[in-house]
Amino acid sequence: MSHNKIREDKTCLNCRHVVEQKFCPNCGQENSDSRKTFHHLFIHFFEDLTHYENAFWKTIKNLLFKPSTLTKEYLSGKRLSYLAPVRLYIFISFITFLMISLFPANINEKIDKSETALNKEISKTNESIDKKKDKRYFHFKTIKELDSIQKYGKENEKLNASSYWFSEKAIHVTEKYTKKEIYEKFVESFFHNLPKILFIIMPFFAFFLWLFHNKKRWYYFDHGIFTLHYFSFLLLIFLIMFVVDRIVGLFGEDSPLSYVSGLTTFAGTVWMCYYFYPAHHRFYGESRIVSFIKSFLLFIINSLFILFLLTLYILYTFINLH
Structure with missing residues (x-):
């Protein structure tokens, strides 16, 4: 529950409706003092973020250990007890x-490990590629070499349009980055x-x-x-x-x-x-x-x-x- 000080004035600051109790019956705003300390603002922010009282931790507990409970409760109409x-x-x-x-x-450490593992796979792949003449375009190092094969190479060495486009992109990237x-x-x-x-x-x-x-x-x-x-x-x-x-x-x-x-x-x-x-x-x-x-x-x-x-x-x- 909120511990904000209730205003003596019974007129709602939001909609000017008469407030007989704690909350305005017209718009729902709490009839509390609008001038607050920094501590008050911080607590209010945290309460709003976690839906105050035990709603946050109750939501997390059910989410982790009670599969589908939150969904069933939400669709049954019990929505104020949990985070939306x-x-x-x-x-x-x-x-x-x-x-x-x-x-x-x-992340960088895992990248290094992944790179080592991937390099091994690339080496194995290159060995198998070397045995296939029609897959030699994977060895292209420059655009000049690629275009030379496309223009003067044998028919079985030339690439189709999609393979050429991808190979060209790959060369640009590998030339610029390690x-x-x-x-x-x-x-x-x-x-x-x-x-x-x-x-x-x-x-x-x-x-x-x-x-x-x-x-x-x-x-x-x-x-x-x-x-x-x-x-x-x-x-x-x-x-x-x-x-x-x-x-x-x-x-x-x-x-x-x-x-x-x-x-x-x-x-x-x-x-x-x-x-x-x-x-x-x-x-x-x-x-x-x-x-x-x-x-x-x-x-x-x-x-x-x-x-x-x-x-x-x-x-x-x-x-x-x-």
Whole structure:
């Protein structure tokens, strides 16, 4: 409850309606003193952000450990006891990307590891490419060499229009950047654009749910609320794993606490993969077998769709490197 001092004047400052009690019956504004201390403003901001009293922590607890509870409560009309779905998602997104921007150190470390692993794969790929004459365009180092093959090379060495376009882009990028710089720019761009990627995925995720369920019983809006809560959960688990990894990283890689980070990552990943099934089963009220089949199919469909979007994003990022 608010502890703001109630004004003696019974006229609402917002709509000029007569206020007999604490809140205006016309517009709902609290009839409290509008001049506040900085401390008061800070507390008010925090209360508004977390919906005050125990709503924030109650929401987080249910989101983590009680799949679909928030969605069912929201759609049943019990909305003041929890953070609204959109506010919840925005709040978790803000904290997640704030933490990523403040503690990006391990990203570069992982880039180095990824680069080493990828270089091995590239070496293997190049060995197999060397054995195929019709794939020699992967070895082009300059645009001049590429154009020379296109003009004077044998027919089986020439590229079609799409292959030529992609090879030309690849040469421009590799001439300008090292492999490590390309990885760094890609990771930076990925995390910067991740909110956009998720916002693109969410309506499609809800659409696939709509396709698999009774259209008369469930509206697209219902699937949308379920999707918002599910994606909020995924972001929250990622945030927890990231924070634990950052904290443990302060003690060094050889610290015994590194096992805590590994265990947290393992448990979080397993819970992320399993969570959708009980959430689906409890929310839609179908039998466990039906719910399992639908969950499995939806998981495959959405995974393929997300993979498709990420592939397009990788190509887009690669082509638009400056």
